[in-house]
Structure formats: C-alpha cells, structure tokens
Amino acid sequence: QQQVKQSPQSLIVQKGGISIINCAYENTAFDYFPWYQQFPGKGPALLIAIRPDVSEKKEGRFTISFNKSAKQFSLHIMDSQPGDSATYFCAASKPGRRALTFGSGTRLQVQP
Amino acid sequence: DSGVTQTPKHLITATGQRVTLRCSPRSGDLSVYWYQQSLDQGLQFLIQYYNGEERAKGNILERFSAQQFPDLHSELNLSSLELGDSALYFCASSPDLGAGYGYTFGSGTRLTVV
Numbered sequence: 001q002q003q004v005k006q007s008p009q010s011l012i013v014q015k016g017g018i019s020i021i022n023c024a025y026e027n028t029a030f031d032y033f034p035w036y037q038q039f040p041g042k043g044p045a046l047l048i049a050i051r052p053d054v055s056e057k058k059e060g061r062f063t064i065s066f067n068k069s070a071k072q073f074s075l076h077i078m079d080s081q082p083g084d085s086a087t088y089f090c091a092a093s094k095p096g097r098r099a100l101t102f103g104s105g106t107r108l109q110v111q112p
Numbered sequence: 113d114s115g116v117t118q119t120p121k122h123l124i125t126a127t128g129q130r131v132t133l134r135c136s137p138r139s140g141d142l143s144v145y146w147y148q149q150s151l152d153q154g155l156q157f158l159i160q161y162y163n164g165e166e167r168a169k170g171n172i173l174e175r176f177s178a179q180q181f182p183d184l185h186s187e188l189n190l191s192s193l194e195l196g197d198s199a200l201y202f203c204a205s206s207p208d209l210g211a212g213y214g215y216t217f218g219s220g221t222r223l224t225v226v
Contacts, residue, residue: 034214043114043202043217044155089155098168099145100215102155 003027004092006103013110019077021106023090026071030092034100035064035075038087047088048075080110115139116218118203124224130191133221135203137184143167143206144186145215146178150199161186162208193225 005024013019025033031052036044050057050064050073057064063076077084090103115138125131137144146158157170161180172178175193180186190197200222204215 036217041219043116043204043219045114045217046214049214098160099157099170100155101157104154 003030003101004090004103006090006106008106009104010107011109013077013080013108015080015082015110015112017080017110019080019084019108019110020074021088021090021108022072022074023103024070024072025092027092027094027101028071029094030101031095032093033064033066033073034091034093035062036089036091036102038089038105044089077108080108082110082112084108085110114216114218116203116205116216118201118218118221120221121219122222122224124226125193127193127195127225129193129225130189131193131223133188133190133201133203133223135186135188135205135218137186137203137205138216141205141207141216142184143208144180144184145204145206146172146186146188147202147204147217148199149202149220155202158188190223195225198223198225 034049035047037047038044048059048062052068061078066073088106091100093100117136119134142163145160148156158172159178160168164180175191178188200220202220204217
C-alpha cells in the first residue's frame with residue numbers, strides 16, 4: 001500500500017522557472033512532512049520540513065505548501081537553477097517518527 | 113560529507129551468499145535506521161536501532177538482520193541473497209528516537225547480486 005503518492009515522476013524546467021512537485025497522503029496520523037533532495041551517488045539530504053499546524057513554510061527558494069483537508073502537500077522551487085537538478089522525495093511520519101514513508105521520487109532537470 | 117559513514121560503497125556477490133553492511137552514525141547520534149532503495153520499491157524502511165536496542169521494524173525480510181554495537185555503529189546482515197535483493201542500502205542516523213528533525217543519510221552501499 002503506497003501511503004504517500006508523489007507526482008510527477010519527472011520534471012523538466014527552464015532556468016529561472018518554478019518547479020512544483022506534489023504529494024498526497026492517506027494516513028491522517030501523519031504529522032511530519034519532510035522533503036529530501038538526492039544527487040546521484042549520494043544519500044538523500046533533508047531539504048525542508050513542515051508540520052500540519054501551518055499551511056506554508058519557506059526557506060530561501062524552497063517552499064512547502066500544506067493542505068490538511070485535502071491531505072496534500074507540495075514543494076515549490078522558485079528561480080530554479082541547474083544545480084537544483086536532482087531527485088526529490090516527499091516523506092511523512094507518524095507521532096514517534098521512527099520511520100519515514102517516502103514518496104516514489106521526482107527527477108527534476110533544470111535546463112540552462 | 114554527511115558524517116554518516118557506510119562501508120563498503122559497492123558490493124558484488126552471488127546468489128545464496130551472505131554479506132554484512134556497516135554503518136557508523138554521525139557523532140552524537142544514538143539512532144540508526146536502515147533503508148533499502150530499489151527502482152521498483154523506492155525507499156523502504158527496514159529497521160531502527162536506538163542506543164543498542166531495536167526500536168522499530170519495517171518491511172525487513174527474515175533473511176535480513178541488524179544490530180547496533182556499544183560504540184553505536186550498526187551492521188546489516190543479508191543472507192541467502194537473491195537477485196531481487198540488488199539495491200542501494202542506506203543507513204541514516206538521528207540524535208534521538210524519532211525523525212522529528214530529519215535524518216542524516218550516508219552515501220549508501222550498492223549491492224549487486226549476480
């Protein structure tokens with residue numbers, strides 16, 4: 001059972017554009033929603049995270065939008081740069097937060 | 113460098129064999145998590161240890177086992193290997209029991225079973 005559904009599978013954006021990746025979850029017990037960035041040959045690295053008591057969190061060019069009623073959250077990358085080209089994973093965890101349930105990943109390519 | 117060290121980086125072995133993957137957590141982190149990343153299953157949680165004790169279990173096969181030693185390093189043992197076990201195996205660490213402030217992942221061990 002896929003508890004966190006991520007789309008799109010791949011995304012091509014022009015430099016300076018906005019990249020948007022969406023995730024939907026099923027389990028209402030989830031209360032922590034991080035996004036991870038993974039470059040080839042590296043492990044995932046925490047990018048930004050949100051808890052359901054806020055609807056938006058911004059860190060630099062990266063913003064998470066969270067819609068609790070729709071059980072959806074998304075990552076927006078403003079002014080996308082070629083260096084942002086990587087695979088992005090959304091994730092979710094329950095209270096206690098011992099295990100993360102990951103989405104299937106989005107491969108982002110930012111063209112110069 | 114994330115501070116989480118995994119060895120070896122690459123491993124090629126035959127079906128039916130047994131291998132051991134090693135992980136040294138970031139300094140000060142007490143929790144170690146193991147994840148499997150494959151093309152068809154994505155990132156799947158296997159198991160968590162906290163200060164030497166098993167604390168959470170995910171989709172870990174019975175052929176797989178793990179332990180965390182007093183110096184906090186962890187080992188993941190994979191036995192009776194099958195072709196389908198070929199994957200990237202990641203170790204992650206965190207300071208406490210939960211992932212509340214995010215894991216720190218290592219660079220992974222790429223296992224190829226032939």
